[in-house]
Amino acid sequence: xxxxxxxxxxxxxxxxxxxxxxxxxxxxxxxxxxxxxxxxxxxxxxxxxxxxxxxxxxxxxxxxxxxxxxxxxxxxxxxxxxxxxxxxxxxxxxxxxxxxxxxxxxxxxxxxxxxxxxxxxxxxxxxxxxxxxxxxxxxxxxxxxxxxxxxxxxxxxxxxxxxxxxxxxxxxxxxxxxxxxxxxxxxxxxxxxxxxxxxxxxxxxxxxxxxxxxxxxxxxxxxxxxxxxxxxxxxxxxxxxxxxxxxxxxxxxxxxxxxxxxxxxxxxxxxxxxxxxxxxxxxxxxxxxxxxxxxxxxxxxxxxxxxxxxxxxxxxxxxxxxxxxxxxxxxxxxxxxxxxxxxxxxxxxxxxxxxxxxxxxxxxxxxxxxxxxxxxxxxxxxxxxxxxxxxxxxxxxxxxxxxxxxx
Ligand SMILES: [Fe+2]
Ligand SMILES: [Fe+2]
Numbered sequence: 001x002x003x004x005x006x007x008x009x010x011x012x013x014x015x016x017x018x019x020x021x022x023x024x025x026x027x028x029x030x031x032x033x034x035x036x037x038x039x040x041x042x043x044x045x046x047x048x049x050x051x052x053x054x055x056x057x058x059x060x061x062x063x064x065x066x067x068x069x070x071x072x073x074x075x076x077x078x079x080x081x082x083x084x085x086x087x088x089x090x091x092x093x094x095x096x097x098x099x100x101x102x103x104x105x106x107x108x109x110x111x112x113x114x115x116x117x118x119x120x121x122x123x124x125x126x127x128x129x130x131x132x133x134x135x136x137x138x139x140x141x142x143x144x145x146x147x148x149x150x151x152x153x154x155x156x157x158x159x160x161x162x163x164x165x166x167x168x169x170x171x172x173x174x175x176x177x178x179x180x181x182x183x184x185x186x187x188x189x190x191x192x193x194x195x196x197x198x199x200x201x202x203x204x205x206x207x208x209x210x211x212x213x214x215x216x217x218x219x220x221x222x223x224x225x226x227x228x229x230x231x232x233x234x235x236x237x238x239x240x241x242x243x244x245x246x247x248x249x250x251x252x253x254x255x256x257x258x259x260x261x262x263x264x265x266x267x268x269x270x271x272x273x274x275x276x277x278x279x280x281x282x283x284x285x286x287x288x289x290x291x292x293x294x295x296x297x298x299x300x301x302x303x304x305x306x307x308x309x310x311x312x313x314x315x316x317x318x319x320x321x322x323x324x325x326x327x328x329x330x331x332x333x334x335x336x337x338x339x340x341x342x343x344x345x346x347x348x349x350x351x352x353x354x355x356x357x358x359x360x361x362x363x364x365x366x367x368x369x370x371x372x373x374x375x376x377x378x379x380x381x382x383x384x385x386x387x388x389x390x391x392x393x394x395x396x397x398x399x400x401x402x403x404x405x406x407x
Contacts, residue, residue: 007168010038014172018179025058027183031147031176032060038172039132039165041149042158045077046136047090048145048180053081054090061150063126077120086113090146093133097143099170102131103160132161134173138181145180147173194241197290201244204251213384214333219243220380221329221370222322228369242293243326246301249279273310276302293322301326306360316363324363328354328370331361332377338386347378 014034021027028046035044043061047054056079064073086092092114093100102108105116105128121128132149149169152161161169202212223240231239250258253275257268264272279298283291300314300323307315309327335350351371358367370377 007038011168011171011175014038015175015179018175019182021179021183022186024180024183024187027179028058029060031179032058035147035149035169035172035176036060036062038168039149039152039161040154041132041152041161043150045148045150046145047094047148048136049084049094049143050081052084054084054088054094054146056080056082057145061126062153064124076124087115089114089116089131089133090148093135093146094143097135097137097141099135099166100131100133101161101166102133104129105131127158129158130160132165132169134169136173136177136180138177144177147176193288193290197241197294198244201248204245204248213386214337215244215246216384217333217337217380218246218326218329220384221332221377222325224373224376224380225325225328225366225370228373229366238290238293239297239322239325241290242297242322243329245279245283245294246297246326246330247275247279248282248294249275249277249298251282252278273302276300276311296320297322297326299323301330303327304361305363309361319363324366328362328366331357332370336381 017034018027018030021030032044032046035041042063043059045059046057048057049055056077058079059073059077061073064076068076082088082091084091084094086095089100089102100114102116105118108114108116116128116131118128120126128150130150130152132152134147134149135143136145136147138144147169149161151158152165153159198215201215205212205215219240222243223236226236226239253272257264257272260268276299280295283295283298286292286295299311300320303309303312303314303319303323304327305316305319305324307313309319314323332350332354335345335353336347338344351374354362354367354371358364
């Protein structure tokens, strides 16, 4: 437990730290860590309200971390849901929106509505004594969840939480509430953006012979290579979300060419090749990083490592990384997937073609990474396998349940 003045200072710093986290899981873990330090308690856990249920999100525990390490502890205390009722301590706090300071969970007076659930303690040999349970509220005073602080420690002994702890915990949980709300909103916006990206890419593919699974597989393959090349997680995600838009420029290619069943003649091929530039023009001038990345993918995914690709005939490392990555993913997927006009090529034959194009079409290092990850590649391919109905996308238009779509 840190001194009161120290605590105020610390609370200020914590507020700043919490407000700068963009990922909800990271934020929840930081909240728990700070709660443990500020309150000087052994453990802390957090529940969030989701669809009228309480969802156990995360925990930290000095005792379990020491006994098992962080990874095993987290694997043991996985997320779970519980009904929102006054029978549980967390439920009671969430419903009444007021804090509970319980000196000893085994001495809860019989008249109280809530009971302590000893399941975990009994299973793992832990003894929860004192609990300080705070509602986490947003700026509108609505309850977002519950923060539980477990076993206050003083001079290495478990003790109860006192009035001063309460005060600090109140300020802390209101900071946590604002941070959780902001981060959730940011995450929702990010999700909405990505969902839109994917749906637009699917719309573009509608006119093409490809299926919506093609763009999923290409995204996953491209991210797999980036991951194996040890790119940072932010770059891996950017590539993942930029890859679906590689062929968005096909929106500007006439149906007669795009949907021609046989091979294209040289004149038609020239028009078809314009899809990379059209795509880049659709995506240019954006301020959003993922869209800018998509522009580069759209423009560069048909460049070849030896400089014989299009539209700029770029060579080697002059081809942007994302273009080189998506080229491997796109070609491999085109070779190994079934189309209305062609059967699926056996994997070995496709890999032979890929290997023969090492250093001519494909970046050698990236190709090696891809070929060295075939177990993951197969897993992605099986997960997003094309089904017969994926090919005839417009077949059932007119027979769907419009009331269902309206919902
Ligand atoms: Fe393309
Ligand atoms: Fe493609």
